[in-house]
Amino acid sequence: MSAFKANLCQHTEFTAVLYYRPQVLNRILVQNDPINRVDPWGLCTFEATFTAVGADQLVGRPGALGFVPPNGSLAINPNSFGLPYDTIEERIATQNEIRANVGNIQISAPGLSEYPTNGTTFTIGDVGDRNIRNSPVTRFDIYRLENASGFGRQTVQVTITGLPGNWLCPTR
């Protein structure tokens, strides 16, 4: 408990940070471990809608981030994470920012376990199209799923770990 207090005291803007970026608390308390129930309310957890790209579609080409999106990676809406994606300058900066953090961020959606997603923890692979980016709820495209047409749209609970402190946790 004393360690907990010490951690809190090191963050003078704790209240504001907690309100806007709950993942920061998660980082402090449980080292981004979503299984640890010590701090279930501090995790970056929200409901998101998933759609899927077919297994043999969009193969072998780099996406907006400059690399070929791996199977099982997600196309995201940068705005959902507080990253601007309008002007050319914003796009370049946001693409660089995502690329620099791709290796740390994990998006976990256990509710998809009954689908052939080859696991339920995903990485970021690309930027979504306008249908993803303009969705009223946070939406992800999963790259290259077997029987994608049968997947349709699935809305499940999502937990994200490894978000940089300057990113927002999507609220919905």
Added chain:
Amino acid sequence: MLNVVLLVVAFITAVPYVAECDTIDLDAHGAGIWANGAKLPFADDEFTAIRSPNGVFSVSGSIKGLSLISNGKSSPLNIIVNPPLMEVLWAPDSQKFGINVSDGGLVGTWEAYIYSIDDHGDPVPLDIPRLIMSISDEILQCEPKEEPNIGIVAWLNDSKEALLILEVPPHSSCRNMGAITGFRIAVETKKIIERISEVELRRNWGKALGSRFITNH
């Protein structure tokens, strides 16, 4: 014994071949994403000017934007730059060109920008893709409603016509995900001459299609 040796040799040579089949052989099918004949202005981490067939004009770019270069004059094109996801397709008459670009990622949203070049060497945008957008609701079976991808894949009939494709977004919120429909459009009158089914597109225009449609079903 000879059979065993041959079998081993065949296995050794086949393994790397099978591994390579996971990616598209772009050289064998041109470099284009939507159009087999298109060229990507951004390759090897830098922009390359894409010259017209007669060498008079070129589409040049930087990370800040694309321009039409004509007799040393640079005319900016009001198009989003997305380096890995854009391509230029010049018409054989060198008086028109199309640019396909995604404003997001691989899925899209892809748009076609089509220009003619006036007597002063300036680019004149031709609002041809809007013709297709207006009938996209008939084609897309998406819930909720979604925006299609549109790209130019060929110039036809002495550059008087353009062949454009409307693609249903290739993700599972659309029942006909990834389906494509072709449109032959008269550039001068801006009229749709022919609507082409996916089967006909693949049968009659397969060589014009870029790598995107080699793996789509």
